Amino acid sequence: MNAYIFPGQGAQFSGMGLDLYEKSAVAQELFELANNILGFNITDIMFEGSAEDLKQTKVTQPAIFLHSVILAKVLGSHFKPNMVAGHSLGEFSALVANGCMNFEDGLKLVSKRALAMQQACEMQPSTMAAVLGLDDAIVEQICADTAGIVVAANYNCPGQLVISGEIEAVDKACNALKEAGARRALVLPVGGAFHSPLMEPAREELAAAIEATTFSKPICPIYQNVTASAVTDEAAIKTNLISQLTAPVKWTQSVEQMITDGATLFTEVGPGKVLQGLVKKINRNAETASAVFETDAS
Template identity: 70%
Template sequence: MKAYIFPGQGSQFVGMGKDLYDNFSQAKDMFEQANEILGFRITDLMFSGTDEELKQTKVTQPAIFLHSVIQAAVLADFKPDMVAGHSLGEFSALVANKVLKFEDALRLVSQRALAMQKACELQPSTMAAILGLDDEKVVDICASIPNEIVVAANFNCPGQLVISGSIKGVEMACEQMKAAGAKRALILPVGGAFHSPLMKSAEQELALAIENTEFNKAICPVYQNVDARPHIDSEVIQENLVKQLTAPVLWTQSVQQMVADGASLFIECGPGKVLQGLVKKINKDSEVASAVVPSPAAS
């Protein structure tokens, strides 16, 4: 069974998507439609902007979404048996399994990014990568930090977690993680504490936007971040998308469940190969690949 997986924030690079724009008329049309919907030429920032411009949450999230979804759209034989996306990638996955229309999902991604950026500005906060420590130990240390918000935010693969919270809380937790034997406890260059209670204000904004968006019947299950379970019911999918902003990304558990449900090949659709690396660390027997677009002559 084929599982298509879609990356989240951090996979962006300058030049992303330009080959699609240049070689496929369908891709060019979708990119131009995106420029119109967003009200600025995101293609200019994606194709020839600076790393700094591309790093802004309001640019990064729609950029990765566009690269992922447009790449999937031009694939010659796109027939997923199941889909999943890491954080932001869940929106790409929901376009791939026909739950969301491209333009509706892009609007939601843009609104989500702006709401998250606003939440980041309300309270200075950050995230940190923790390597080489048991998941349970990371969770316990986060819970033990007094008077600060700090939580496990991304369960990326065994021994690789990301924590999220107030700057002081994350710094204190990092010191304790190192003392407990972590190989690394590294503060990440992000705008704020994604997937933590500090995103509550963004959650409320996203809930309103989702309420006003049409969700359709899925053609295959989406394994969602908040519970690592397969879903096709649109109401449940909507609820989980909202919860995702303040809940941890259960990527390890999602991949394990997909394997248990028969996934033998994981195809990453979008910029980079981060998710393929994580899948191999979660289950070394799984086959992984990057999505391969047809040659331009065939388009």
Template identity: 65%
Template structure:
């Protein structure tokens, strides 16, 4: 039986003007934006609608902004309930609100706590990330393992596109070795830290405290979580995987493959941008993709 999957983007999808049309055309959407402003303690909607790129890149803004836009787009425009959900990194929290595992309020508070925890980890142990294009995953993993610095495969975005994460020195060495091994590109990314690597361990205590304070419910459909790349419905497992995601990889390629194997034939991306639609099509050309923004 054909199943409809809903997917939610992560950090990097933000742009000035995001969510403005939803706010202006729907009273229900406007109410959610205003509720978010109250929860966060500042008017994130003003920054989303008219902020500069620099303002939108602030950690305390980026993660809640993408979460908020994605959830409001889903809530206002989805005409059917998802059969399954997944999110890329930060997007996993939006997915968990979409399937009822978390309330909107708890989801937003968790995203806020995660953003601050990750910022603190970046300050404690600086690092960076780089996109590697045109190499087999196994070759990228092999090169990372051979470097005497923290360098790991962090985002399995689609075949031939893998993001690595680690210490600044480690990423520099890795990029040179990736190019020597035949990578088409080894491109350092303009990010504030080594996300999805062991260098994020300083964020764990803060995130665990926030997760323990939130109410996790039985979800209405499975979430395909980044670190395990399979369907999960047990709230205790969902919580453990959210914590593991801080220092573990985003197995996006494997998540999409698992969703297709479990019957997904249509993928709808909710939120800013079209990055996930492109990745899904690169992972499986047979499925239909669409977007709600």
């Protein structure tokens, strides 16, 4: 069974999407539509901008979404998912690719999500840290025992968990994690505490937009970050998508469940190969690939 997986923030690179724009009339049309929807030429930044330009919150999330979704669209009949999943932001890409949302609505939600997250970050200084080499249960317990807000945020693969919360609480937890034997506990260069209770203002803002968006029956199940299980019901998908901003990304559990449910090939759709690396660390026998567009599907 074919599982298509969609990357999240951090996968961006200068020049992303240019090959699609140059090779496909369908891609050109969608990129130009995106420029109109966003109210600025995101294509200029994606194709020619610096790494610093691509780090802007209003750019990063829509850029990764566009690269992933447009690649899936130009694959045409070659895009045959039996199941999909996306890491954090990638869940929105997955939902457009599997027919649950249309392109325009997906892009509008991603843009709103990026701006809402930025505002939440500005309301309270916060951060995230990568923890390597400890069991999840130990990390969870140390977070629970640490004063202030700090929680497990991204279950990326066995032995790699990202924590998220208030700066002082994350620093304290990192010290305790190192004492407990973590190989590394490294604060990440991010703008805030994503997938933690500190994203509640963003969740509330995004919830209204998601509720007002029409969702359709997907062509295949999506394994959502919040549940790590196959979901096809539109109402449940909406509920899980709203919860996603303040809940952890259960990527390890999602991949394990997809394999249990019959996934034999994981194809990453979008920039980079980060998710393929995580899949291999979760199950080294899993087959992985990058989605590649060769000729004009229009």
